[in-house]
Amino acid sequence: VYLNKVAVTAFDTEVLGSLQGVGMLRGTVTVRNNVTGNEYRFQQIGKGMAHKRTAPSSDSIPMNIDYSKVLVILEDWDADEYTDLFKQKEVNFDEVRELASVILNALGRRLDQTIIDAVNDARASLVAIGNIVTAGGTGLDIPKLTELVQLMDDLEVPEEGRYFVGSTMAKRQLLNSTEVTSSDYASVKALVNGQVNTFLGFTFKWIGKREEGGLTRNGDIVDCFAYHESRIGTAIGIEPSTSVDWVPHKKSHLSAGQMKIGSIVRDLEGVFICEVDETWMPTA
Numbered sequence: 001v002y003l004n005k006v007a008v009t010a011f012d013t014e015v016l017g018s019l020q021g022v023g024m025l026r027g028t029v030t031v032r033n034n035v036t037g038n039e040y041r042f043q044q045i046g047k048g049m050a051h052k053r054t055a056p057s058s059d060s061i062p063m064n065i066d067y068s069k070v071l072v073i074l075e076d077w078d079a080d081e082y083t084d085l086f087k088q089k090e091v092n093f094d095e096v097r098e099l100a101s102v103i104l105n106a107l108g109r110r111l112d113q114t115i116i117d118a119v120n121d122a123r124a125s126l127v128a129i130g131n132i133v134t135a136g137g138t139g140l141d142i143p144k145l146t147e148l149v150q151l152m153d154d155l156e157v158p159e160e161g162r163y164f165v166g167s168t169m170a171k172r173q174l175l176n177s178t179e180v181t182s183s184d185y186a187s188v189k190a191l192v193n194g195q196v197n198t199f200l201g202f203t204f205k206w207i208g209k210r211e212e213g214g215l216t217r218n219g220d221i222v223d224c225f226a227y228h229e230s231r232i233g234t235a236i237g238i239e240p241s242t243s244v245d246w247v248p249h250k251k252s253h254l255s256a257g258q259m260k261i262g263s264i265v266r267d268l269e270g271v272f273i274c275e276v277d278e279t280w281m282p283t284a
Contacts, residue, residue: 023111024205028163029232030266033239040235041069042266072264074237075114079106079257082250100242103257107240113212114263115232116165119225119273120216122265126273135221135275139173140166141282142180145200148226148272157270161229164202167215167222169278171206174199176282202226224274231270234263 032040083099119126126132131151133144145164152162166174174180180199197204207215216223237260247254265271 023108024207025112025115025165026108026234028165028203028205028227028229029115029234029263030230032233032235035074035235035237035260037237038074040072040074040237040262042072042233042235042264044068044070044267070233070264070266072233072235072262074235074260074262076238076260077107077110077258079103079110081255082247082252083255099255103242103255104240107257107259109210109212111234111240111259111261112207113210113214114261115234116207116213116215118232118263118265119227119271120223122268122271123216123223123273125268126271129268131268131271132273133275135277137277137280139276139278139280139282140170140224140274141173142177144274144276145202148202148274149200151272152226152228152270155269157228158230159201162202162226163205163229164224164226164274165205165207165215166224166274167276167278168206168208170222170224170276171204173276173281178282220277220279222276222278224276226272226274228270231265231267232263233266234261236261 030042032042079102081099081103133147133151138144148164238258240257240259243256243258245254245256246252
């Protein structure tokens with residue numbers, strides 16, 4: 001009745017080989033690994049300004065840089081399934097691969113959701129400081145993207161590491177914008193295999209409809225968001241991992257995925273809400 005060690009090895013190998021790819025958004029934020037406990041404080045360092053030296057050997061004038069910390073709470077997440085895919089004498093490795101993929105995808109979507117939820121939690125504060133591009137009766141179009149670029153440029157947000165997270169309808173709206181598909185307009189080819197990957201300095205990530213919640217919606221208006229990778233943080237106490245155990249009273253194997261994570265907006269400067277009206281479509 002006990003699981004063949006070959007099956008355990010195959011399952012673990014399949015999962016470990018894909019761990020780095022867990023989550024669409026993991027690679028777009030600042031990550032702290034090996035966090036101990038249920039809390040982590042991201043250190044924030046403010047801006048400094050150079051002072052003119054008034055005389056030789058004059059006293060140093062400190063910049064009085066503001067140091068602050070933001071607290072993120074880590075939560076435990078499981079992705080478990082009782083299964084009879086594993087047998088003592090016979091193992092279907094295709095099914096092992098499929099099960100590993102299901103568990104990893106579940107953990108990955110949940111990791112993404114913690115980042116989306118972190119932005120949503122900061123929404124009121126972002127709106128209060130003007131870090132929002134309102135729907136205005138339109139979807140994702142060039143004017144909204146260029147406005148985001150200007151807002152980021154005004155705050156001198158680094159150009160490298162800018163991301164835009166949008167809905168699949170927002171992607172369709174952008175793909176229907178002639179300026180994006182025109183090689184005369186874009187400095188780089190913006191249409192790759194039917195997907196907009198980069199444009200106006202943003203790397204795009206598209207989120208579909210997800211049971212975990214997905215992007216925040218209010219009727220037909222969806223909150224997409226743009227940010228710099230340094231402005232959102234994810235703390236990881238337990239890396240997405242798996243285990244397989246025999247549960248006697250279930251007479252079945254429990255294939256379990258688990259992780260301990262938390263995400264937070266580290267700095268409001270550099271994170272922007274972009275409202276999109278999903279009923280809108282650009283005219284030809």
